[in-house]
Amino acid sequence: MLNLMRLEMKKFHIGSYIKRAIFANFVILAIMFMLLFITKIEGDAVFENYQTVLSLIDSTVRAVFIIFASALNAKLIISEFKYKTITLAFMYPINRKKLMASKLAIIVLFTFSAIIVSNVFVSVVFCTIISNFHLFSDTLTISVIIQRIPIVIMNAIAASCIALIPLYFGMRKYSIPVTIISSIFIVSVVSSNTGNFSLNDIIFIPIALAIIGISVAYASFRKIEKMDI
Template sequence: MLNLMRLEMKKFHLGSYVRGAIIANLVILGFLFMILFISKVEGDPGLENYEVALSVIDSFVRAVFIIFASTLIAKLIIGEYKFKTITLAFMYPISRKKLMVAKLAIVMLFTFSMIIISNALITTIFCVISDQYELIPDVLSSSLIIQHIPSVLMNAIAASGIALIPLYFGMRKYSIPTTIISSIIIVSVTSSNSGNFTLNDIIIIPITLAIVGLGIAYLAIRNVEKVDV
């Protein structure tokens, strides 16, 4: 399975997605500092303390990489069906189910690992700069970071499942734009902020969506032997 995943990653040149992830992190950092700058100019506390800041960082990161995951699904699966290149892959002496599991595992592992790494990287840079220039009227405590870690891990796991939901919409007509647009809609609904509150804060919602995503993946794998391409 690991060899198959490695071959798929090499075949689709997924190293470019890592570069894209780095650029996305820089954009998120820039956006966060822009919020701080605008809030200072207007005298409105945009990020009044580090608890809010860490929550906002996590929300931004999850939103970005759920959409990233949809582009991966579009490249690894939807595009292969759309352009019939999956036919050649299915001719190899490899189980179709095993091939699909490898593709979906790449999407989930990429999403999970990038959310964890990006959270750690962005939080570190943001907090160091904010503390140095006193951009947030608060003191970052180690207890807050320790409390935040389990939340980040759980959100990353849930996001890895949620990231699979666009597969359902993309596979209906093998549409790449539909795959990506559906992920944007999902992110918009679950991450829209109202008074520092999002639907993702209701723990049952991300868990349910993650289970739905895993269910969609299971159906895609289960029926792959019967699907004509």
């Protein structure tokens, strides 16, 4: 399994996606600074304290990388079926389910790792810079950071599984655009924020969607051994 994952990552040049993920981090930082600038000018209370800041960073990072994961879904899976390049891989004496499982594992692990690393990077850079301007009455303490750690990890796990849901829509007609558009729709529903509240705050919602994501991935490939490409 690990060897299959290594070969798949080499085949699809996963390093290029790591570079894009790094670029996405700087885009997220730019968005955060732009939001801060706009809210300070208009006098909105979007950035009330560090808890709010860290929560908004986490929400933004997850939204970006769920959509990012749809690009991985499209590249590693959808495009292989669309252009029938998967037939070459199926000609080798490799269990089809293990091959598909390795692809899904890469997507889930990449998304999870990207969310965790991005949360740390963006939070450190953003909070370090704004702390010099004393914009908030509170301070970023160790206890605040410790409280956020399990929340970020749980959200990252849920988001990594939710990122598999677009496979259901993409695999129906092997459509890359549908895969990406469906991920944008999912993000817009789950991460939409109204009055500092989003559906993701209801713990049942991300858990249910994560289970759906895993189920979708399993259902899409459970008959892969008998599937004609």
